[in-house]
Amino acid sequence: MKSTITGWGKCVPDNVVTNDDLATFIDTSDEWIQQRTGVKERRFCHVNNSDMATVAGLRAVACAGLKPEDIDVVILATCTPDSIVPSAAAHVQQKMECVNATAYDVNAACAGFLYALEQAKAFVESGLYKNAVVIGSEHITWLLNWSDRNTAVLFGDAAGAVVVEESKNEEDGEIYSFSNGMSSDKLDILEIPNFGSAMNRFTPNAAADVVWTFEGQEIFKSGIRAMAKSSEEAIEKSGLKKEDIDILIPHQANVRIIEGLERTLKLPNATTLKYGYKYGNTSAASIPTAFVDAIEDGTIKGNETLVITAVGAGLTWGGAALKLGNRITPLDETDVDLPPYEGTGIDVIRESINYFVPEKAEEK
């Protein structure tokens, strides 16, 4: 049996936060952020991660022409679950009303969507499950330390989802191959070591005072190497050649990393998706969100051969090669959406600003 992507959907909160907005309380500038990362703005989520994941998931299910009760498994890639017990996927299963689905979280940080998609392929092709929803969703701004300008300016919140089903004929497309893995010798270059059950929860403000270990330049170099290698391996496993690839969807962490990847990987005929300028790094959500954006703006027209690739904390990494089907028109739609938010994007994190930079908060 073969598997393919039959539905897609995304959910980005309306609350836009520009670089200039960040510069009102962080010692940074629009010029620095754009020059180093390509990011112009990002979204801040005013609800829970599972709310975004639910909207993206329901949009993908409708797009595939399915009902929530048709779904057999919900795989949620996230490193910012609403709760640890139960999983965020449990909340999503409940809110989506996927009453017949098993559901679980996958935490592989920014490479989570690739890990989850590989599992969906295996489930569908083995016959264990028929209809799988794979969601990448992150409320990563919740996890930021707003006094750390090295990390605080890089991220944003979003969710993206796809449905994976059996591919019945060539026109349906096919998920060909993966090269996913882990370089744990680089575990400590991107880490939040004081958050989780290893944290002493009796230390005052333990949850607020998260500290990110973040070796930006090392992540930059290792990221390009890992994404290039896993992409090449996925292409080779699929029996394709680099010339066959029409679209490259890299993790949207930083446009300079993506440009480095393009130079290293050298796909002669591929268009590279670059949407990070409007969302920042949305971790596990960045690939499915970019995928949906490219369908919506006409960059993806159907039938393309894709390579997707990501790198994340662990270091996790992954690459996949797949062929899209003919159909890129949704079979159905849903009007489900996030509840509205009356304030500004900055208002969403007002409490955090009060905590981390009280002198700036008072100015507003």
Ligand SMILES: CC(C)(COP(=O)(O)OP(=O)(O)OC[C@H]1O[C@@H](n2cnc3c(N)ncnc32)[C@H](O)[C@@H]1OP(=O)(O)O)[C@@H](O)C(=O)NCCC(=O)NCCS
């Ligand atoms: C983080 C990153 C953008 C930093 O860019 P860089 O060119 O490596 O910049 P550096 O770390 O060398 O810092 C340069 C200077 O900018 C300063 N700086 C850091 N953050 C800043 C900010 N937000 N605003 C202004 N200045 C900042 C530094 O303090 C440093 O100043 P100094 O030279 O006086 O010490 C870059 O390393 C990167 O993108 N790394 C990968 C990160 C990533 O994508 N992670 C996610 C992986 S899933």
